[in-house]
Amino acid sequence: MHIKTSLSALAVAALLSVGAAQAADLPYRKDAPAFAPPPPVFSWTGAYVGLNVGGAFKSDNSFGAAGDVSGVVGGGQIGYNYQISPLFVVGLETDFQGTSLRSNSFANANVSLPWFGTVRGRAGFALLDSQLFVYGTGGFAYGELNTPFGNDTRTGWTAGGGVEWAFLPNWSAKVEYLYTDLERNGGGWTVGPQQAKFHTVRAGVNYHFNLF
Template sequence: MKTILLATAFILTPVGMASAADTSEVLPVAATYDWSGAYVGAQAGYAWGNARVGQDFAPGSFDNYGWGYGPSGGFGGLYTGYSKQFDGGLVLGIEGDYSFASVKDTTLYRALGVDDPAFGGELELESVGSVRLRAGYAMDRWLPFVTGGLAVASYKHTTTDIPGGPYADAKDTITGYTLGAGAEYAVTDSWVVRGEYRFADFGRHTSQRHLIVNGAPLNPDEIELTTHDVRIGVAYKF
């Protein structure tokens, strides 16, 4: 009987030692996602804003003579950029985007607080874009971020005789600044989806209208514009 017990103990001892060794081993840490690299993507969104095209023929005329707009509508386009992830999770990058847009509104001309039913206008943002810096904090496959930089918008302002139709317009590209925040999620190692909000302020710029019939210039106006937008995108990371 003693021989059997000793033999059993001798057989089980290595198994016990192996089990003890297994429990003391440190399990490997799962690899975290690396946000470093270049990417290109497509985006779509909805924008709304406040704008004023005011006449500047005399001091104070901008606020008292002109057109007030609340443009809104959709846009879609492309974006591309590069990100670098640092130790500790900080992610810095640069990004540019360009979108075709149909963000517009129509209104009546107003002088000293009174609408003119025979004189209207339409303001449309035809394209929007930006070049920005980005900063985020990597949480494995999640990346919340903030962004800011240069904003660009191309617009068309058309003035209309009612019921005669359009008689003059102005086309120009204006610049300002933009700030925003959002989050990205890496669905795979290469495909990344995002959601984002942005605010843009384009300040005030001179707006030169021309007669449609012969291109003759009219007295210059000024345009003032701010916008908000929400957008979603999907990108391929190289």
């Protein structure tokens, strides 16, 4: 009787040993990682406001001056973008600029452009996970040309392009070039420069209200 009991105990111990060895050979199972939702898709859609500063210089023989004409520009802009697909963005922007653009030639002393503004469309491509916006722009321009014979408000057109980088969820920085041509309004004989053609290169920053 004792022998049978001893044999049974040995058999149970052997089975337990085999089971433990097999359990040790099983691969270690880690807990499934917690699900992390993907980050939201970046979009340029929404309204924005911003500030800019840069430089301007004349084109050709405009401002009635044969010499160099250059100055500082600075102002603000407001606009709205709409991202119509992951690649394409369109928008509308208006800006108002103060300038120190001035001619001091002998024939037209103190011809200056104290301010100008534009209303422009923008269209381009969203690259690098939509954070880089490369665009062309163009539209209506207006400004005031001051001469020794009086002040004259001009209208015309502007065109150019730029790049804008969204460096934070609601902030972007841009560099932009514009060519602007303000012609004389109306008809009849008048004195002073007939056109104000100039280039501007400016850097700016925008705050986006609905950027996500």
